[in-house]
Amino acid sequence: MKTPGGMLLTGIELDRSSPVPLYRQLYLQVRKQILSGRLPGGTRLPSTRTLCKELGLSRITLLNAFDQLTAEGFLASRTGAGSYVGDEWEGRDAAADKPRKPPRLSSMSQAVHSLRSDHFSGMSYSAWAPDCPTSFLPSHPAYDAFPMLVWKRMMNRHLRKPGKTELGYGELKGLLRLREAIVEYVADARGIECSVDQVVITSGAQQAFNLLGMLLLNPGDSVWMEDPGHIAARIAFQALGCQLVPLRIDDQGLDVMQGLRECPEARLAFTTPSRQHPLGTTMSYARRQELIDWAGRSQGWIIEDDCDSEFRYVGRPLPALYAMDQWDKVIYVGTFSKVLYPSLRLGYVILPEDLVEPFCAIRAVMDRSPSTLHQATTADFMLDGHFLGHIRRMRNLYQARQACLVEALQRHLGGFLSVTPVEAGLHLMGWLPEKMDDDDLARGLADHQVYTYALRDYCIRHYLPPGLLLGFAATPETQAEQRVQEFVQALRAIGMRV
Amino acid sequence: MKTPGGMLLTGIELDRSSPVPLYRQLYLQVRKQILSGRLPGGTRLPSTRTLCKELGLSRITLLNAFDQLTAEGFLASRTGAGSYVGDEWEGRDAAADKPRKPPRLSSMSQAVHSLRSDHFSGMSYSAWAPDCPTSFLPSHPAYDAFPMLVWKRMMNRHLRKPGKTELGYGELKGLLRLREAIVEYVADARGIECSVDQVVITSGAQQAFNLLGMLLLNPGDSVWMEDPGHIAARIAFQALGCQLVPLRIDDQGLDVMQGLRECPEARLAFTTPSRQHPLGTTMSYARRQELIDWAGRSQGWIIEDDCDSEFRYVGRPLPALYAMDQWDKVIYVGTFSKVLYPSLRLGYVILPEDLVEPFCAIRAVMDRSPSTLHQATTADFMLDGHFLGHIRRMRNLYQARQACLVEALQRHLGGFLSVTPVEAGLHLMGWLPEKMDDDDLARGLADHQVYTYALRDYCIRHYLPPGLLLGFAATPETQAEQRVQEFVQALRAIGMRV
Numbered sequence: 001m002k003t004p005g006g007m008l009l010t011g012i013e014l015d016r017s018s019p020v021p022l023y024r025q026l027y028l029q030v031r032k033q034i035l036s037g038r039l040p041g042g043t044r045l046p047s048t049r050t051l052c053k054e055l056g057l058s059r060i061t062l063l064n065a066f067d068q069l070t071a072e073g074f075l076a077s078r079t080g081a082g083s084y085v086g087d088e089w090e091g092r093d094a095a096a097d098k099p100r101k102p103p104r105l106s107s108m109s110q111a112v113h114s115l116r117s118d119h120f121s122g123m124s125y126s127a128w129a130p131d132c133p134t135s136f137l138p139s140h141p142a143y144d145a146f147p148m149l150v151w152k153r154m155m156n157r158h159l160r161k162p163g164k165t166e167l168g169y170g171e172l173k174g175l176l177r178l179r180e181a182i183v184e185y186v187a188d189a190r191g192i193e194c195s196v197d198q199v200v201i202t203s204g205a206q207q208a209f210n211l212l213g214m215l216l217l218n219p220g221d222s223v224w225m226e227d228p229g230h231i232a233a234r235i236a237f238q239a240l241g242c243q244l245v246p247l248r249i250d251d252q253g254l255d256v257m258q259g260l261r262e263c264p265e266a267r268l269a270f271t272t273p274s275r276q277h278p279l280g281t282t283m284s285y286a287r288r289q290e291l292i293d294w295a296g297r298s299q300g301w302i303i304e305d306d307c308d309s310e311f312r313y314v315g316r317p318l319p320a321l322y323a324m325d326q327w328d329k330v331i332y333v334g335t336f337s338k339v340l341y342p343s344l345r346l347g348y349v350i351l352p353e354d355l356v357e358p359f360c361a362i363r364a365v366m367d368r369s370p371s372t373l374h375q376a377t378t379a380d381f382m383l384d385g386h387f388l389g390h391i392r393r394m395r396n397l398y399q400a401r402q403a404c405l406v407e408a409l410q411r412h413l414g415g416f417l418s419v420t421p422v423e424a425g426l427h428l429m430g431w432l433p434e435k436m437d438d439d440d441l442a443r444g445l446a447d448h449q450v451y452t453y454a455l456r457d458y459c460i461r462h463y464l465p466p467g468l469l470l471g472f473a474a475t476p477e478t479q480a481e482q483r484v485q486e487f488v489q490a491l492r493a494i495g496m497r498v
Numbered sequence: 499m500k501t502p503g504g505m506l507l508t509g510i511e512l513d514r515s516s517p518v519p520l521y522r523q524l525y526l527q528v529r530k531q532i533l534s535g536r537l538p539g540g541t542r543l544p545s546t547r548t549l550c551k552e553l554g555l556s557r558i559t560l561l562n563a564f565d566q567l568t569a570e571g572f573l574a575s576r577t578g579a580g581s582y583v584g585d586e587w588e589g590r591d592a593a594a595d596k597p598r599k600p601p602r603l604s605s606m607s608q609a610v611h612s613l614r615s616d617h618f619s620g621m622s623y624s625a626w627a628p629d630c631p632t633s634f635l636p637s638h639p640a641y642d643a644f645p646m647l648v649w650k651r652m653m654n655r656h657l658r659k660p661g662k663t664e665l666g667y668g669e670l671k672g673l674l675r676l677r678e679a680i681v682e683y684v685a686d687a688r689g690i691e692c693s694v695d696q697v698v699i700t701s702g703a704q705q706a707f708n709l710l711g712m713l714l715l716n717p718g719d720s721v722w723m724e725d726p727g728h729i730a731a732r733i734a735f736q737a738l739g740c741q742l743v744p745l746r747i748d749d750q751g752l753d754v755m756q757g758l759r760e761c762p763e764a765r766l767a768f769t770t771p772s773r774q775h776p777l778g779t780t781m782s783y784a785r786r787q788e789l790i791d792w793a794g795r796s797q798g799w800i801i802e803d804d805c806d807s808e809f810r811y812v813g814r815p816l817p818a819l820y821a822m823d824q825w826d827k828v829i830y831v832g833t834f835s836k837v838l839y840p841s842l843r844l845g846y847v848i849l850p851e852d853l854v855e856p857f858c859a860i861r862a863v864m865d866r867s868p869s870t871l872h873q874a875t876t877a878d879f880m881l882d883g884h885f886l887g888h889i890r891r892m893r894n895l896y897q898a899r900q901a902c903l904v905e906a907l908q909r910h911l912g913g914f915l916s917v918t919p920v921e922a923g924l925h926l927m928g929w930l931p932e933k934m935d936d937d938d939l940a941r942g943l944a945d946h947q948v949y950t951y952a953l954r955d956y957c958i959r960h961y962l963p964p965g966l967l968l969g970f971a972a973t974p975e976t977q978a979e980q981r982v983q984e985f986v987q988a989l990r991a992i993g994m995r996v
Contacts, residue, residue, distance in 0.1 A: 020685070028691060035824040072817065073783045088787065103852045104765070104797055109713045112859050143665045152657040159650040164972075167641045167839035187518070193526065203701055203843075207865045215607045235863050267602070285571040289586065299602055319570065326533045341665035343870040345701075354601045361610050365733050367705045371869055372841040474662075 023064035034074050034089050041090035045083045112239045135483040136452045138427035138471040141338050154380040170369035174201025178375045181382035191319030194350050203370045204347040205335040209233045213240045214362050216301050224259045224269035228458035230277050246460035253283030256290040268301045273321045274309035278458050278469050280422040296327030303331050308338040310391045312424040313399045328352035404477040408484040416498045426473040438466035448490035521562035532572050532587050539588035543581045610737045633981040634950045636925035636969040652878040668867035672699025676873045679880035689817030692848050701868045702845040703833040707731045711738045713860050714799050722757045722767035726956035728775050744958035751781030754788040766799045771819045772807035776956050776967050778920040794825030801829050806836040808889045810922040811897045826850035902975040906982040914996045924971040936964035946988035
């Protein structure tokens with residue numbers, strides 16, 4: 001049987017090709033053996049000479065490692081008697097072999113875990129991977145058409161002589177100039193009248209939904225959700241322990257009457273009035289009024305998610321729900337992810353006055369204001385007039401891209417997929433033959449690098465026929481034909497007769 | 499008494515100097531009168547001719563406004579009978595005058611509200627305002643010494659031909675290259691062995707603390723907190739409904755024995771071992787081992803906040819607590835706010851393997867990965883070798899700045915303030931005469947644009963003498979003298995005999 005010292009030797013494996021210096025490799029491995037209990041406290045180590053010889057190390061390398069181990073209390077040396085493992089490392093053997101219990105997690109964590117759809121693990125994150133094609137992925141704008149030269153110039157302005165303003169901690173509510181630009185923009189584009197004090201910048205809409213949930217909801221509170229509807233928002237509210245009240249979508253939008261029948265006392269309604277997510281319906285004025293009146297009467301709150309109303313191809317964009325709200329019950333959430341680009345990570349909340357201060361308190365606890373550089377660049381882009389031009393260009397581009405994709409889809413898949421163009425947004429719905437499982441289909445397609453989302457993922461009660469969300473904004477007209485052919489091939493590869 | 503039509507006229511005020519077009523001003527104001535109930539449903543409006551005359555508007559301007567109001571259902575027109583306010587706007591008068599109830603908020607919001615120290619409203623945010631001097635503000639690095647030219651060059655690399663990788667949604671865990679750079683850095687600088695899969699990028703340490711709280715803590719759970727200790731982390735855990743167990747700091751750091759006596763069953767311990775925040779103590783090896791053994795035995799968790807251990811002026815930096823943990827109970831939180839700059843908004847968490855997946859699930863619900871551009875630039879900066887050089891330069895710079903400030907403080911305020919240099923970090927402690935209220939003093943100083951933090955804000959139980967946190971990293975040696983003189987003047991202005 002080997003002596004502990006011998007054990008040390010057998011345990012050490014030095015990699016001479018590694019960038020990590022040898023003394024450091026030795027240090028780390030000896031420490032690991034001590035921590036794991038493999039080298040018990042009190043063990044006497046072989047002499048430096050033996051170790052140098054056995055390990056093929058120079059004396060200086062060895063001493064470097066041992067000095068550090070000694071300084072850190074792992075080794076003790078007794079004059080004349082060489083080095084020992086410090087006695088305080090006695091009886092640690094337990095640690096290594098102990099059977100691992102599952103980690104103790106919060107109830108929220110367990111809830112999220114059970115709630116989490118593939119949206120938060122497999123498919124859609126793989127679909128978000130840098131290298132995968134964007135064709136058919138909803139919520140991806142046209143990266144190829146982003147005016148990067150202008151953007152770059154504006155960004156570099158702020159990189160010239162940056163000081164505390166650019167590099168330090170940002171203002172709690174976000175950069176004032178950006179909030180001013182937003183106030184001006186939403187007044188013109190969305191009919192919203194608000195002051196800069198009511199605008200708070202977030203790192204995107206998803207953070208806004210979570211902060212608003214924390215601000216307004218207690219565990220057990222009921223929330224009206226559109227069904228089908230926004231998945232990430234739904235999970236955010238469920239993670240807070242809320243009850244969902246799924247409301248059907250008809251041609252006028254959210255069925256408010258159903259909500260009044262089933263749960264008038266709901267604390268919050270989450271809605272996408274300008275372009276229902278994912279179906280694309282626009283909420284009628286009558287419905288908007290019903291919804292606002294419910295909130296006013298019942299002291300409920302309304303979150304208006306307005307992520308891509310800029311991209312409307314038919315008719316003029318309707319003013320925001322916020323603009324109709326005389327009860328100060330509507331909270332408006334906007335984002336730059338679609339209208340500029342997702343990795344900018346900028347969104348904003350427009351709050352009724354009496355929610356501003358409480359919202360900021362939670363905002364300050366949860367996170368700081370996003371990158372000042374990105375806020376400043378976005379503000380310039382808006383105030384220098386590039387923003388509206390960009391939106392106009394993208395609207396035309398997306399309209400053309402949709403037309404082109406619809407044409408190709410109908411030509412190649414007319415019998416299989418029933419496609420109707422959307423009035424607004426970045427994706428259209430492709431309706432599948434009845435009884436088909438859109439979830440399975442989307443997974444199957446993903447295995448062949450064709451990424452779509454299944455309508456089913458968006459549904460709470462499953463009363464709709466199967467369908468796929470097909471993004472069109474990121475597919476140039478020149479590529480539509482090829483993408484659709486890939487789509488067809490993928491369908492055949494998973495056994496569809498198309 | 500005026501006719502409703504007349505009321506409309508009196509209500510309208512057009513600003514001809516405003517950038518908002520006249521038709522839009524008219525549209526917004528009429529809509530507001532209808533929404534507020536000032537113009538009840540059914541009201542007949544004056545003829546277009548009258549309105550044009552009274553308001554001094556061209557017919558086309560008026561019609562533009564009325565067309566939109568009609569399209570949006572605010573006005574109805576009956577041929578020959580002119581325009582009416584839509585009947586569905588009947589009886590809204592209530593809304594405007596109704597006495598406002600206080601808004602219904604979540605218990606968490608109310609808790610945060612009551613917990614919130616000035617840290618989250620007045621003083622320190624005003625201190626974070628772009629225009630205020632950084633002298634004496636803790637946690638501000640040297641903006642004047644940041645290598646912006648190199649940084650700018652690297653950032654612009656990624657702005658050349660950006661595609662989905664740069665502009666699209668980032669990877670859930672953060673950019674792989676940055677996580678690789680972090681793994682290499684923490685191995686060399688902090689003695690941490692981990693895989694890229696254990697590293698998750700966050701938008702700074704504060705977001706990490708919140709996500710970890712949600713992951714690990716249930717309402718009512720007990721948390722060991724250093725006293726004095728990290729304010730924002732403390733409030734994050736309290737906001738989740740947790741009980742704080744304040745543990746004293748002695749010359750060895752966190753008093754683990756006190757924790758074992760008072761609350762051995764705590765779910766989590768939050769600690770700053772490399773540089774106790776705010777006192778600057780380094781936790782001894784014995785204490786580290788006690789802490790880790792507690793966690794291993796009791797299935798507790800440890801959050802190691804390591805925000806600025808890079809800046810150690812005396813002795814070599816000690817390896818991270820994480821590196822000593824054989825029980826997989828330590829979660830390491832790092833940030834780039836101090837070592838690069840705060841508005842970069844990048845931090846990271848290094849998780850035990852069995853926490854990675856649950857953490858990512860919550861992370862995906864709460865927010866997306868931070869700006870890819872900043873992650874990519876930071877990765878380049880690290881992998882191209884600029885990072886370590888920057889740290890080395892800043893370490894020397896801060897050491898010199900501290901020495902200079904200490905000298906000036908002792909020369910001018912020796913009798914009033916007892917100053918001792920810190921071994922690590924960006925601020926030193928200035929101890930005040932007994933019985934003085936450091937909180938009042940800090941507020942008084944802030945009124946004279948001299949920003950410090952009061953030690954008292956960091957204390958849970960108040961057993962320490964009064965003191966001020968004095969940041970030195972952001973004050974160039976050439977300015978130290980003047981800043982200290984301003985400090986002296988401010989003290990005199992608030993009636994201190996110095």
